Amino acid sequence: AELALHARRANDLDRAVGASIEAGDEAMAVGGPDEAAHHYEQALELLEDPARVERLGVDHARLVVKAASALTTGGDTLRASHLLAQQVEQLRPDSPSTARARLLSEYAGVLTIIETDLDPPAISAEAVALAPEGESPLRAKVLATHARVLSNHGHEDDAEGYATEALALA
Numbered sequence: 001a002e003l004a005l006h007a008r009r010a011n012d013l014d015r016a017v018g019a020s021i022e023a024g025d026e027a028m029a030v031g032g033p034d035e036a037a038h039h040y041e042q043a044l045e046l047l048e049d050p051a052r053v054e055r056l057g058v059d060h061a062r063l064v065v066k067a068a069s070a071l072t073t074g075g076d077t078l079r080a081s082h083l084l085a086q087q088v089e090q091l092r093p094d095s096p097s098t099a100r101a102r103l104l105s106e107y108a109g110v111l112t113i114i115e116t117d118l119d120p121p122a123i124s125a126e127a128v129a130l131a132p133e134g135e136s137p138l139r140a141k142v143l144a145t146h147a148r149v150l151s152n153h154g155h156e157d158d159a160e161g162y163a164t165e166a167l168a169l170a
Helices: 002-009 013-029 033-046 050-056 060-073 077-090 097-111 120-130 137-152 156-169
Strands: none
Touching: 002 013, 002 033, 013 033, 013 050, 013 060, 033 060, 060 077, 060 097, 077 097, 097 120, 097 137, 120 137, 137 156
16 A cells, blocks of 8 residues: 555556555455555556556456445445446456456446346346357356346346356356
């Protein structure tokens, strides 16, 4: 956290990104989701520069999911949903389908625990359609989230099939 602060003040923004992500990971590991969310959001702010994202090779979608997860764990689910909605909207058309699947899956999961007029099962189904076929951790996670979303919306029979598939992949 100190390195992130000093790097940012010294205008060493590339180093500040990495240090902010590490500080967020450390905060989550010790049960500090609010602090973690703060660090992840600082890194995301610095990554608004596409050249920096490319130069550093940061998986932007993973970082957004980390930030949203920290916000949700800290009890700020509404802010997590806004962050995810914004990031989904800002995805470039040439972004990998895995990035979109990751964001949509997390978004659908967050939407199941807040009041919304949106359709979480439809958003989650889109994530499933975009998740890579075959054995992959991302597909297993997307399927598990889809099962949870379906179950929360009264589609237990459909949820069971997706949960079974997710378990087989895991």
